[in-house]
Amino acid sequence: MTVKNSINQWIDKNRQAHITFLQKLVQLSSTQGNEKEVQESVAKFLKALDMDVDVWDLDGERLQKHPYFYSNRETFTDSPNVVGILKGTGGGKSIILNGHVDVVPEGDHAQWDHGPYSGKIVDGKLYGRGATDMKGGNASLMIALDAIQSLGLRLKGDVIFQSVVEEESGGAGTLDAILKGYKADAAIIPEPTNMKIFPKQQGSKWFRLIVKGRTAHGGTRYHGISAIDKAFVVTEHVKELEKVRNSRITDPLYDSIPIPVPINIGSIKGGDWPSSVPDIVELEGRIGIAPNEKMEAVQAEMEEWMEKLEEKDGWFKDHPIEVKWFGARWVPGEIATSHPLMNSLIENFKEVADKEPVIEAAPWGTDGGLLTQVGDTPSIVFGPGTTGLAHYPNEYIEVEKIFEAAKIIAGTIVDWCELD
Secondary structure (H helix, E strand, O other): OOHHHHHHHHHHHOHHHHHHHHHHHHHOOOEOOOOHHHHHHHHHHHHHOOOEEEEEEOOHHHHHOOOOOOOOOOOOOOOEEEEEEEOOOOOOOOEEEEEEOOEOOOOOHHHOOOOOOOOOEEOOEEEOOOHHHHHHHHHHHHHHHHHHHHOOOOEOOOEEEEEEOOOOOOOHHHHHHHHOOOOOOEEEEOOOOOOOEEEEEOEEEEEEEEEEOEOOEHHHHHHOEOHHHHHHHHHHHHHHHHHHHHHOOOOHHHOOOOOOOOEEEEEEEEOOOOOEOOOEEEEEEEEEEOOOOOHHHHHHHHHHHHHHHHHOOOHHHHOOOEEEEEEEEEOOEEOOOOOHHHHHHHHHHHHHHOOOOOEEEEOOOOOHHHHHHOOOOOEEEEOOOOHHHOOOOOOEEEHHHHHHHHHHHHHHHHHHHOEO
16 A cells, blocks of 8 residues: 555544544634634644644734734734644655634624534535635645654655734734744645645735815815816726736736736725815725736836826826825745646645646735745645635535545645655
């Protein structure tokens, strides 16, 4: 019997214990600021595998010094990162297995058929907030590690399992792990990809556009300049930039994505009195960043594009748009489709799933950009969750996919790190 057959059989024989563990993880609410209890469960699991476990609250002072840091929190007490290290015997390549435990709020409970933290299983689907994004993916990683350790397999390369916080609000958990020194030759992140393989992930950044007008009485509005009217000119101008930016993208991995790097206006604020012409409007939005782009270059392009407004409307010559960058940001990332880890993951997928994998570019950002660009750790996103269910009511994950992903990832770890 081959090593991989032994791993797959072990995973099949130990399904129920891992299902029960995942149910417990889902039943523990881990919205921002409430991650401690679920992280304690993860740390306990890793210690039982005889891994070296590091638990720490994020270092706010260290993070504040980095240009890619963002969080809406001032302190991170009781929101720890957990890292478990399976030390190799030497001579093999190292790998990071990275997953986040923070989840978005559950929303209106009335929209859930089962409680948002029930962990209930119906027709092979495990329900609950975070089941698909991404505690189910984390479970796949831990199942793979459990199989390797339980079978006494010795790897040459190090395996670094990271259970991080703050992914949903900008990636501070992964960034702090990088700044603490956790890096590797490559990484896998089991975000919900529907079992597709994503070698590329877009980034994004939030912006604010301040549109100026001139106030006047509503009864003589012709004496004023409505900032709301000018805001319509600005939004159309933004749509043109979106077209220009997306026309450059010819990568076939984006063929199934209608707008690879969207620019979305998500908020508009303006005016303070019905009988007055509004003199200020603020537009807030998100600009997508292609995997091969740098944030700084995208910012500069948008600022220069806003300066071109005066060519369309003379008002903007003396009243230019103020562009401000604020809030959340996700760093883009990519790994070569010919990278050895890609080849290994593809081959293990074919062995386990008995079909060719779908390889695409991610339509959203992940911590893979930080790992790739800041941590010099090329990253692949591949996981068992369902993309369309992330952040939705009745979030669930197919239990069978968790174990399928675990087998694929375990085989990839063995190939990548090598058996001693």
